[in-house]
Each structure stands twice: as C-alpha cells, then as structure tokens.
Amino acid sequence: MSVQTWTFIIVGLSFALYIGIAIWSRAASTKEFYVAGAGVHPVINGMATAADWMSAASFISMAGLISFMGYDGGVYLMGWTGGYVLLALLLAPYLRKFGKFTVPDFIGDRYYSNVARTVAVICAIIVSFTYVAGQMRGVGVVFSRFLEVPINTGVYIGMAIVFFYAVLGGMKGITYTQVAQYCVLIFAYMVPAIFISMAMTGHAIPQFGFLGKVNDGSGMFLLDKLDQLHHELGFAEYTDGSKKLIDVFAITFALMVGTAGLPHVIVRFFTVPRVKDARLSAGWALLFIAILYTTAPAVAAFARTNLITTVSNRPYSEMPEWFKNWEVTALLGWVDKNNDGIIQYVKGTALDGKGPVQAKENGVAVRGASGEIVVTNPKTDNPNELYIDQDIMVLANPEIAGLPAWVVALVAAGGLAAALSTAAGLLLVISTSLSHDLVKMQFRPDISEKAELWWARGGAAIAVMVAGYFGIHPPGFVAATVALAFGLAAASFFPAIILGIFDKRMNRQGAISGMVVGITLMLYYMLKYKLGKFGGGTPDDWWFGISPEGFGTVAMFVNMIISLVVSRLTPPPPENVQAIVEDIRIPRGAGGAQAH
Amino acid sequence: MADPDNKLVKYWKRNLLYLVVLLGIWFLVSYVFGIFAADALNSVRIGGAKLGFWFAQQGSIYIFVILIFVYVWLMNRLDKEYDVHED
Incomplete structure (x- = not known):
C-alpha cells in the first residue's frame, strides 16, 4: 500500500477514536466542562498534560531546530521541561487547594479586585490566541504534505474535529481525548527514532545511541x-554553542517561567x-514529556549526521528519492553555484530570501543542468549551495532511514495529535475566560448553571472559528508568537501567582502595577526588536545582550520588584484575604473545585 | 485558624526549606552544569558526549523528573508528620 493510503487509514482511525471518546465523555455541568469534575486520576492527568503541552512545534520542529543549533538547542530542551519543576513546587498544589476554575479566578480573589481579574483575563486570551493560531496552521501543513490537500482544507478539517470534542465535552472530553492523543504521538515519535538509532548506532534506545x-x-x-x-565544513562544532551565555541563560529562564505561567497548563492541575494529586500529577506529566524531550536531541544528532553524509560533496544525480520529493515542496533547494553538479553544503546562507523560489514554466518546475529544480532567489556570495528547512528533519526522518510506508503515515497522525491536543486545551482556556471570568464573574453573576454552560459552549465555538481564521490567514507575527506567548506569561502571571502564594503582604496595588508594567515592557521590547516598531534595532542594541526570546526573564524580574515596592508603600490586604493565603498553604480541606 | 504551637508556621518553614534545596539542585544542573560551567565540564565525558553538553540536552531533564518525585515523597511525609494531610 502507498504512503497516502496508509495515512488515510491511520489518521482516519485516530480521528474516529477521538470522536468516540468525545461522545462517551460529554460534559453535563459547568464543573465537568471547566475542570472535568475535578476527578481525574493523577497519572491520567499527567498524560493529558503532556499532550496538552507538546504542540505541533515540539513534535515537528524541535528536533530539526536542535539539529541546526547543536548545543544552543539545549535552551528549548531545558526551558520547556524545567518549568514543570516550578509548577510542581511553587504553583500547582496551592492553586489546587485554592480550588476555583481558572487562573483569573485566583488573581481576582487573591487581589480582591475585578480590575486584576480583567487584566488576567486579557493576558490569558492574548497568550492563548497567539499560541493556538500556530497549532491550526500546523494541522493544515501536516494535511497538505501527507494527504496532498490544500492547507486551508486541512485547517477546516482540524477545526471540525476540535469543534466537535471541545464544544461537546469541555475539559472532560478534552482530557480523555488528550490521553489517546498522547499515546498516538509518543508511539509515532518513538518508532522511527528507535529504527534510526538501531541503524546508525546499534542501540535500540535512542538516548543510549546518542552516546554511542x-x-x-x-x-x-x-x-x-x-x-x-x-569542523570540516566550517560550521561551529555541534557540541559548542554560538549564542552568548547571558542570552542562553535568559532564554532558558524565560521559557521555564513562561511554561509555569501558561494558563492552559496551570488549569490542568x-x-x-x-x-497531593496535583504535585504527583506534575511529576507524571514531566516524565511523559521527558520521553519525547530526551529522544529529540538524539533524533537531531542522527538526522544531522545522516544529512551531511548523504548530501555533502555528492553529485545531485546520486541523491535519494526523499531529497527530490522534498525539493518539490520547496522546503529544500539546491543552486549549483560553481556548475560542477556536486552539492556543496558548508557554512553560510545558500539563498537570499525566506526559502527557495522555484522557476516555473506553464506551472511546471524548470529543471537545471543536473536535473535539479531551478530556484530564482538572488545567489549569495558564499560557497554554500543547499537550503534545508528545519521542519523536514522529523517529517523526512522515516524516509531518510528507509522505513516502511506505515511508519511515515504514523508520523502524520502523530503530528496531528500533537497539534489538535494543544489547540483543544487552549480553546478551553479562551471559552472559560469568556463564560466564567467575564460573563459569570463580572456581567451576570446570577446566571444559571445551564445558561453558563451554554455560554461556555458558545465561547468554545467562537474560539474555534477565530483560531481557524488565524490558521488560514496567518498574521505576520506568527514567527514571533511562541516567544511572545512565553514572554507574556512570564512577565504577567508568574510573578502575580507566586507572590500571591508566598508573600502574604502582597496587595492589589502591587500585583496590578507589576502585571501592567511587566506586560507593557515585554510588548514594547518584542515590537521594537522583533517587529521593527519604535525605530527597531539590531542585536547590538539589545539590552544586556538579551534577545527578545529571553527578555521575559527581565520583564519578570521588573514585575516582581515593582510589585514588592508598591505593595510595601500601600495598605496591606484585608484580613480575609490573608486568611485565604494561610489556607492554601496547607493541603487539608481541599474539596472539589467550588462553584461560586 | 487556631494554631497553638505554631505548628503551621513550622510546617511552612520546613516546606520552604525543601523548596530552597530542591530548587538549588534545579538551578545547579541546568544553569550551572548545563550553561555557565558547561565549558569546564566538557573536559569530562559520559559515553560519547561531553558532560556539559550532556547536561544541557539530557541530564538536566532526568534530574528535573527525579526532583519532582522526591518533592512529592518529602511533602507527603511532611503532611502526615504535621497532620495536615488529606483524607
């Protein structure tokens, strides 16, 4: 059977499974819709959290990114796992004891202020939307590459599936589908990794193969x-970094703190x-995540070695099938600068512009002297002739290693599982922000349970539409969005929550001023150095040599300092709020999440 | 809340002590071993990998997982000792 047939079968089966679970686990109350009735087993929740957390970017792009960054790729590996230690030790147990439905609930009650609640709602919505747009796009991209449908059709199919189980099942439906999605995605990631590790090093476990x-x-x-x-090709050594130490530190820290401040992750606890289940659950979540995150650097190293030995100084005519297939998609491109028919892959940017622009005649790609697809980008003056998109590394891995068609199809299903599970978690945060934090807590406190549930479903439906719109019309800032989402979460939620738990004296004035200054500073730096607003700037102008990706660290500390100073200059919080802080510090008495 | 022997204050202090120690290890393996001292550690090897590089791409993640489970174990014990555990 062909790869495409296999993909239809495997993706179709996995979708049928998700829909079946959604029908079985429909939500009947707001408590089930928001927090799955607060009855999820810690191991199950750990698995759901892992799927929620690992996005299309983790599954498709991360290993490729590391494979081009070498040592510097460690910022993602440490940054996206270390945050769980902070979650488990500093946030999850206390927020669980607090026992409400959302992060803005905590901010609003702890800081006895609807202004604080509103600031938190706005942050939650911005963070979640920036993140979800990329997921829908990811669904479209996987569909278009493996099933040869247009990207937009892929986005519609993804919207329909998520709509079905998020609107129907709420958190309860999402939790159990995420468990299934975790199983699909981890299996899809590990099978090719194990095959390649065996082929290259003889070790069945990729983590050992990496050292072998x-x-x-x-x-x-x-x-x-x-x-x-x-070394031979003039690249920086793989195990050596080329970023500044201070920047590596700042990026890693911002990603860790941002992870711990992301509402869709927090709400899972x-x-x-x-x-005690909240603490334990964070441990399981990280264990499940670590399986993929310790495999990714191994895959990155295998793929990098494989790539170089396959293409470097070899004639184009000898290139394998996968090379030519990916060339067609314009994710790979070769310009024979010295007309010797041999691929020179060395340090330098091969082509000017974002990716290869293929020359076409009557819709058919024009072929050059060696049979390669001609690209029309202006040539750069360095000897590198090869352009490779980092996303190829994971998607093409099974083909590079010559694995059977069903494994390739499995990777497609895994990528979809990763994207859909994350999208669903984010959509739930958005819908809850609308129905609970805005409608119920601010505009219509007397709303009935049934009506609130309808608002929640309606919110989820609207969120799916908006996410789909962004998936089809990706805004120009999509490349910057992941860093933006983490930076914003780090600069806003993290300090407000931590100080709310660990500093009894923290008051409304301190928390609000900290959050507002933190977010504003982060947005300013992002717009200036990432998008060229406010006069723009080059890496030489960065404050302390810290890139926009790492600036969340600075914004977070600024937030904390301002919160602490302002809170000490203004009256302490009321007695009943101080009693809340005392209460969340001890585990006894945590009931189910309470309706208000 | 009635708290005759400052029991809850002591419970909270012990909790903070655990946090300081565990987060100290968290910082050490990632930021010190994996980043600031990575070059120095790279003269030592674990299998085919330089140690600093290994901490940045593998080791710190294993230790993060262990840290959380150790914390869970310590806190469950502490909750019982101070009689603040659930059910």
Whole structure:
C-alpha cells in the first residue's frame, strides 16, 4: 500500500477514536466542562498534560531546530521541561487547594479586585490566541504534505474535529481525548527514532545511541563524528554553542517561567481530586514529556549526521528519492553555484530570501543542468549551495532511514495529535475566560448553571472559528508568537501567582502595577526588536545582550520588584484575604473545585 | 485558624526549606552544569558526549523528573508528620 493510503487509514482511525471518546465523555455541568469534575486520576492527568503541552512545534520542529543549533538547542530542551519543576513546587498544589476554575479566578480573589481579574483575563486570551493560531496552521501543513490537500482544507478539517470534542465535552472530553492523543504521538515519535538509532548506532534506545559509536566502521562516537564533520565544513562544532551565555541563560529562564505561567497548563492541575494529586500529577506529566524531550536531541544528532553524509560533496544525480520529493515542496533547494553538479553544503546562507523560489514554466518546475529544480532567489556570495528547512528533519526522518510506508503515515497522525491536543486545551482556556471570568464573574453573576454552560459552549465555538481564521490567514507575527506567548506569561502571571502564594503582604496595588508594567515592557521590547516598531534595532542594541526570546526573564524580574515596592508603600490586604493565603498553604480541606 | 504551637508556621518553614534545596539542585544542573560551567565540564565525558553538553540536552531533564518525585515523597511525609494531610 502507498504512503497516502496508509495515512488515510491511520489518521482516519485516530480521528474516529477521538470522536468516540468525545461522545462517551460529554460534559453535563459547568464543573465537568471547566475542570472535568475535578476527578481525574493523577497519572491520567499527567498524560493529558503532556499532550496538552507538546504542540505541533515540539513534535515537528524541535528536533530539526536542535539539529541546526547543536548545543544552543539545549535552551528549548531545558526551558520547556524545567518549568514543570516550578509548577510542581511553587504553583500547582496551592492553586489546587485554592480550588476555583481558572487562573483569573485566583488573581481576582487573591487581589480582591475585578480590575486584576480583567487584566488576567486579557493576558490569558492574548497568550492563548497567539499560541493556538500556530497549532491550526500546523494541522493544515501536516494535511497538505501527507494527504496532498490544500492547507486551508486541512485547517477546516482540524477545526471540525476540535469543534466537535471541545464544544461537546469541555475539559472532560478534552482530557480523555488528550490521553489517546498522547499515546498516538509518543508511539509515532518513538518508532522511527528507535529504527534510526538501531541503524546508525546499534542501540535500540535512542538516548543510549546518542552516546554511542557510529556503525560505519570508523569506531568514532556519534557526537565526535558530528563535531568533525561540522569542523570540516566550517560550521561551529555541534557540541559548542554560538549564542552568548547571558542570552542562553535568559532564554532558558524565560521559557521555564513562561511554561509555569501558561494558563492552559496551570488549569490542568485543577482537574485532580486532591493537593497531593496535583504535585504527583506534575511529576507524571514531566516524565511523559521527558520521553519525547530526551529522544529529540538524539533524533537531531542522527538526522544531522545522516544529512551531511548523504548530501555533502555528492553529485545531485546520486541523491535519494526523499531529497527530490522534498525539493518539490520547496522546503529544500539546491543552486549549483560553481556548475560542477556536486552539492556543496558548508557554512553560510545558500539563498537570499525566506526559502527557495522555484522557476516555473506553464506551472511546471524548470529543471537545471543536473536535473535539479531551478530556484530564482538572488545567489549569495558564499560557497554554500543547499537550503534545508528545519521542519523536514522529523517529517523526512522515516524516509531518510528507509522505513516502511506505515511508519511515515504514523508520523502524520502523530503530528496531528500533537497539534489538535494543544489547540483543544487552549480553546478551553479562551471559552472559560469568556463564560466564567467575564460573563459569570463580572456581567451576570446570577446566571444559571445551564445558561453558563451554554455560554461556555458558545465561547468554545467562537474560539474555534477565530483560531481557524488565524490558521488560514496567518498574521505576520506568527514567527514571533511562541516567544511572545512565553514572554507574556512570564512577565504577567508568574510573578502575580507566586507572590500571591508566598508573600502574604502582597496587595492589589502591587500585583496590578507589576502585571501592567511587566506586560507593557515585554510588548514594547518584542515590537521594537522583533517587529521593527519604535525605530527597531539590531542585536547590538539589545539590552544586556538579551534577545527578545529571553527578555521575559527581565520583564519578570521588573514585575516582581515593582510589585514588592508598591505593595510595601500601600495598605496591606484585608484580613480575609490573608486568611485565604494561610489556607492554601496547607493541603487539608481541599474539596472539589467550588462553584461560586 | 487556631494554631497553638505554631505548628503551621513550622510546617511552612520546613516546606520552604525543601523548596530552597530542591530548587538549588534545579538551578545547579541546568544553569550551572548545563550553561555557565558547561565549558569546564566538557573536559569530562559520559559515553560519547561531553558532560556539559550532556547536561544541557539530557541530564538536566532526568534530574528535573527525579526532583519532582522526591518533592512529592518529602511533602507527603511532611503532611502526615504535621497532620495536615488529606483524607
């Protein structure tokens, strides 16, 4: 059977499974819709959190990114896992004890202020929308590459599926579909990784293969071989970084703190029955995440070695099938600068512009002297002739390693599972913000349970539409959005929550001024250095040498300092709020999440 | 809340002590071993990898997982000791 047939079968089966689960686990009350009735087993919740957390970017792009960044890729590996330690130790148990439905609930009650609640709602919506647009796009991209439908059709199909189980099942439906999606995505990630590790190093476990020797008879360690190849071709050594230490620190820290402040991750810890389950659940979540995150650097190193040995200084005519398939998609492109028919892959940017622009005649790609697709980008004056998109690395891995068609199809299903599970979690945050934090808590406190549930479903429906719109018309800032989402979460929620738990003296004035200044500063830096507003600036102008991706760290500390100073200059919080803080610090007495 | 022997204050202090120690390890393995001291550690090897590089791409993640489970174990014990555990 062909790859496409296999993809239809496997993706179709996985979708049928998600829909079946959604019908089985419909939500009947707002408590079920918002927090799955607060009755989810910690291991189940850990698995759902892992699927919620690992997005299309983790599944498709991360290994490729690391494979081009080498050591510097560690910022993502540490940054996107270390945040769970902060979650488990500093946030999850206390927020679970607090026992409401949402993050703005906590901010609003702890800071006895609807202004604070509104600031939190706005942050939650901005963070979630910036993040979800990329997920819908990811669904479209996977569909278009593996099933050869237009990207937009892919986005519509993704919208329909998410609409079905998020609107119907709420958190309860999402939780159980995410468990299924975790199983699909981890299986889809591990199978090719294990095959490739076996082929290249003889170790079945990729994490060991990463430390092992290559199978090519040279007796060299994989990483040494990679360093040597990089050295010969003029790249920085794979195991050496090229970013400044201070920036590596700032990015890692911002990603960790941002992870711990993301509302769709935090809210998952409201779904378990007890405080001790919230702690334990964070441990399980990180364990499930770590399986993929420790495999990714191994995949990155295998793929990088494979790529270099396959293409470097080899004639185009000898290139394997996958090389030519990806060339057609314009994610890979070759310009024969010295007309020798041989691929020179060395340090430097091969092409000017974002990606290869293919020359076409009557809709058919024009072929050059060696049979390659001609690209019309202006040539750069360095000797590098090859452009490779980092997203290819994971998607093409099974083909590069010559694995059977069903494995390739599995990767498509895995990418879709990763994108859909994250999108659903984010959509729930948006819908809850509308129905609970705005309608119920601010405009119509006397609303009935049934009406609130309809608002929640309606909110989810609207959120799906808006997310789909962004998926089809991706705004120009999509590339910057992940960093923006983490930076904003780090600069706003994290300090407000931490100080709300650990500093009893923290008051309304302190928290609000901290959040407002933190977000504003982060947005300003992002707009200036990422999007060129306010006069723009080059990396030489960065404050303390810190990139926009890492600036969340600075904004977070500024938020904390302002909160602390302002709170000490203004009256302490009322007695009953101080009693709340005392109460959330001890586990006993955590009931189910309470309706107000 | 009635708290005759400052029991809850002591419970909270012990909790903070655990946090300081565990987050100290968290900082050490990622920021010190994986970033600031990575170059120095790279002269040592674990299998085919330089140690600093390994901490940045593998080791710190394993230790993060262990840290959370150790915290869970410590806190469950502490909750029982101070009689603030659930059910």
